[in-house]
Amino acid sequence: MNCEATITDLAKAEAPENWVREVLEPDQLTTARMHFGRKKLTKGTLVLLWALRVYVVFMICIIALAVWNTLHTAG
């Protein structure tokens, strides 16, 4: 029995969109997405993320001051 011929017949007998499963990788299929799960953040990483968050808030205040100065001077 020709194994490859049987395989070919099997493939043809499957759904016509089988070619889609051939050209897409499994995790590209919309209904077959996997979840990676949560990554454990180290203390150092948490400190860095919080520091950057404080930095952004601080800089927003600076921008507000800069714009106030600009508009106040222009006015």
Place this chain on the structure above:
Amino acid sequence: MDGAARSHGGWGELRMSELSTDLSVNYATAGTELSPEDIKRGHDRRRVREQRAKGRGLSLLWLLIGPGILVMLGENDGPSMISYATTGASYGIGFFMPFIVLTFAMAYVVQEMTVRLGAATKRGHAELIYERFGRFWGFFAMGDLVLGNLLTLVTEFIAIRAGLGFFGVPGALAVLGAFLFNVGVALSRRYWTWERIVLGLAIFNVIFVPVAIMAHPVTGDVVRSFFTWGPLPGGVTAAFVLMVMSNIGATVTPWMLFFQQSAVVDKGLTTADIRHGRIDTALGAVIASIAAIATVIATTPLFLHHVDASSFQGADFATAIIPYVGRAGATLFALGLFEAGLVAALTISLSSAYAFGEVTEGARSLNSSLRVGWPFYAVLIAAAGTAAALVLVPHAPLVFITIIVNVIAVLAMPPAIVFLLLLVNDREIMGEYANGRITNFFGIGVTVLLVLAGLIFAVVTVFPKLLPS
């Protein structure tokens, strides 16, 4: 074989025949229902596979370019082109010429990581942040993106209004027309179609090159500036610091990370396409930097003739350069401003929709059908619509928004890049495609540079007498 099932994240591969490369069907997904989005993406990937198999390099490149060029040319948006025009009018040909090249090199370093992230994980940026870091940190990342995108979109519609205003088109008509065009292109419900239309528009960013030629720059000055990083008229002043920040903000912004990674996923790129993704991104950086430098050159006559451009907005530059580049050159400049605003409006509103779809675990693709993807399209339309409406509101603080948008972009980048670096160094999800030492060196270097730029801006703002005005 880019479509082959492979071992990743637990999915197993069962090859029925080692001799035939056409039958590597993943039986783990054999029973999985295919969506219209899968079929559309499958069509795109089949063409890539065919060209790869035939060894047609140029055809393959044509199919695979898109996200990189769009993100770079999308970042040459309205405020960015105005920032470059202001640079030329204030400093002429000198320091900022090689500096612009440096900023695009920085942008390449950052954006290349999003290509690998998207291709290796098949996930968008927002989705990965939520999955790996949790809702709390995802909320912060999304907050930065939503606020930044809304402000930036407003400035894009300002640029559209200004560009078309040069031709006498009423503001409301210009804004409404651009908004409807955005909606129409998105509702093609086909990523490939959207991408090709926007690419066709984006390439017009180089319209600033003929304007630069019409400004008759001294070639020797242009070439010399790249080697000497000078001259720098006036030296290091508070205005210089602000201009540096503005130029950086014109090149690296958070929405770029979200957009390119999600576009890579939407386009269906895989790890086999990373090399082409890098070429795509590099091409985008080169074209965008050429357009940016051309804009600086185009407005240099204003510097040479001591024209005060400090209060210029949008189309004022087009009007001001008429004596030096002629009506034709000014027309091209105004068209370029319109194009810059339009392309950015298209890409930035899409980045908002991508992020929304990813964090709500809903549709997140331009290949989505209306039935399934209506929330995705609704967010895209709402993002663009809100910004367009704000531009038409009388007495809206548009000057305020235009001043701060590039600066906010610089300030929001460090947290965004840190999330990116954490993800791209995560070997659990990246495997062999995680960052190496050299990429980490440059990535961390860019982050440090951006933080420093922000801190220097803060010091100069709080202590204005520290530097000469």
